[in-house]
Amino acid sequence: MIERTPEQIVKVVRRAGIVGAGGGGFPTYVKLQAEVEMIIANGSECEPLLASDRTMMVTNAGQLVAGVQLAMQATGAKQGVIGIKEHYHDAVAALNKVLPEDGSIKLHLLENYYPAGDEFLLVYEVTGKVIPEGGIPLHVGVVVNNVITLMQVAEAVSGKPVIERTITLAGEFKEPKVVTVPVGTTYAELINIAGGLKDPEAVLIDGGPMMGQIVDDLNAGVAKTTSGLLAFPKDHFVVRMASKPLPQMVKQSKSACCQCFRCSDLCPRNLIGHELFPHRTMRTIDYNQADPTKHITSAYLCSQCGVCELIACDFMMLSPRKIFAAYRQELMKKGVKNPHNRKVSEVNSQFENRKVSIPTVMKKIDIAKYDVKLNYVGRQEVKKVRIPLRRHAGAPALPSVALWQQVRMCDLIAQSPQDKLGTCYHASIGGKVTEISEDYIEIQG
Ligand code: SF4
Ligand code: SF4
Structure with missing residues (x-):
């Protein structure tokens, strides 16, 4: 060493x-x-x-x-x-x-x-x-x-920047596998690498089934943070939950939330003693009850894990998680700081009993059939990448290359301003810069 x-x-x-x-x-x-x-x-x-x-x-x-x-x-x-x-x-x-x-x-x-x-x-x-x-x-x-x-x-x-990412391809692909690809490999190319889709109408999810995001542009490229690409039928429970619009969710919660507490009982952050009670937040928005300041700003304590939505409330299909995400964004826009900073003195005595096992999660969200052994096929080369410049915490990275410029693999191509939190990006393949936008740099090899 x-x-x-x-x-x-x-x-x-x-x-x-x-x-x-x-x-x-x-x-x-x-x-x-x-x-x-x-x-x-x-x-x-x-x-x-x-x-x-x-x-x-x-x-x-x-x-x-x-x-x-x-x-x-x-x-x-x-x-x-x-x-x-x-x-x-x-x-x-x-x-x-x-x-x-x-x-x-x-x-x-x-x-x-x-x-x-x-x-x-x-x-x-x-x-x-x-x-x-x-x-x-x-x-x-x-x-x-x-x-x-x-x-x-x-x-x-040893001198190597981040230019590749290992990704799990699972679900409705013909050849599910684990693969390493250049950062910016397009979702369309990943479908090819996985042998195509079994279900041509399948919906893609970047990330895991609990916290992943629906992919709406197959020509976009994977980020340094992309751990998986999943494909599910368009009427699958995970897809229906992920695509339900927030206003519809709020409207539905007014008639459907029965205040059963299951979301709070199973919330992992609640279980370690944080003052996060999703059912109370639902009550706040539904009936204007509880303390709006307290129960709405508790959005800052939510990890967005999705247990409340996909495990606890699977029967009503409500999503405290989405509501917290929207509140958090709104609070940040308004400059409201997180008022919760209590030191936890006691972890819930049910912490161990209420852990949700992965087999239970898979059964609940109906993905057990996709849980197959995946082979690792190593690094796959691609001819085109679209390297995303905003998919990290902090300021977006600004391109430092010009259109049609020739770049070599590992060349620096974009950087966040030095005085701001952010990161830099390197060419993940060698080739010519064929497109530059605020969101990505495209390179064709
Ligand atoms: S689990 Fe669903 S129905 Fe029960 S309190 Fe939470 S949001 Fe309401
Ligand atoms: S998404 Fe938030 S509120 Fe829901 S269970 Fe996870 S931490 Fe709790």
Whole structure:
């Protein structure tokens, strides 16, 4: 292991354009500037059907350990922990072979439940500490990074920026698989890589079935944060829920929400002691009851995990999650800050009993038939990419190349302003820049 200063590590991580690969897209160099006691590598991959993190832990275990060590060097952490599902036997075996003998990095085996990868839950499982409401892992002395992010940190130190992404292709594809593709590979091309669609009218979802987003443009490219592409029939429960418009949901909740509390009973953030009661928020909007300030601003405490919507309220098909997302956006627009910052003194005594197992999730949302063993086919080359410039946390990246310019793989092509939170992008294939917009740069090889 080569020793580097924290400043050197932060600099290469920033230059490599690394953002949280788990979905949040938060720039990693910012996290690595903190001083903490522990680095947790999040390998829990809690969304059903996804197998990208697991695949990479099997094939690149050494690189993950190197990434954790670099993150520990950057932050001064004395302990590294890799949180991984207990039943990922292949990944656990691969990691056990490469863990350092001094015990500085160890595995923490997790049960197979949803959302084990929510960093608030993961930190609680590993350390027994609860991150305060509205807080971040740093408040309890921890930095959490996705396992692929940490592998990218190790690659960055060897000079490779983020130019590819390992993605699970599952659902209604003829040849479901796990594949590594250049960042910006179009969804249309991914359908080809998966042998086409079994159901030509299938709807695509970028991400997992619980938190993913419907893909509305097949010519758009996958982001650094894309962990999976799922295809479901257009009348599938997951698609119907994801495509229901918010006004319809609000209208429906007025007549359909029976205040059964199930959404609050199963809400993972409520279970770790945060003051988040989705049923009360539903009551607030439906009947103008409860305390609007309190129950609407609690939108800031919601992780958008979807348990309330797809598991708790599957019978009424209401979505406290969507309502929280809309409120949060509105509150932020109005400049209302999160007033919730209570330190949690007690975790709900039912925390263990109310964990929703992944087999239950799959049964509830009717995806068990898509849970098949997926082969990893390695890196696939493509002739065209559309590299998205906004799918990370912070300011959009601004193009630094010109139309028709020839670029080589790994060349810097866009960057967020240096004084703002953001990241940079590199050419994921060599070729000519054929289109530039505010949202993406297209390169044809
Ligand atoms: S689970 Fe559904 S019906 Fe029950 S309180 Fe929550 S939103 Fe209302
Ligand atoms: S999406 Fe629903 S269950 Fe998940 S944290 Fe938010 S309110 Fe709780």
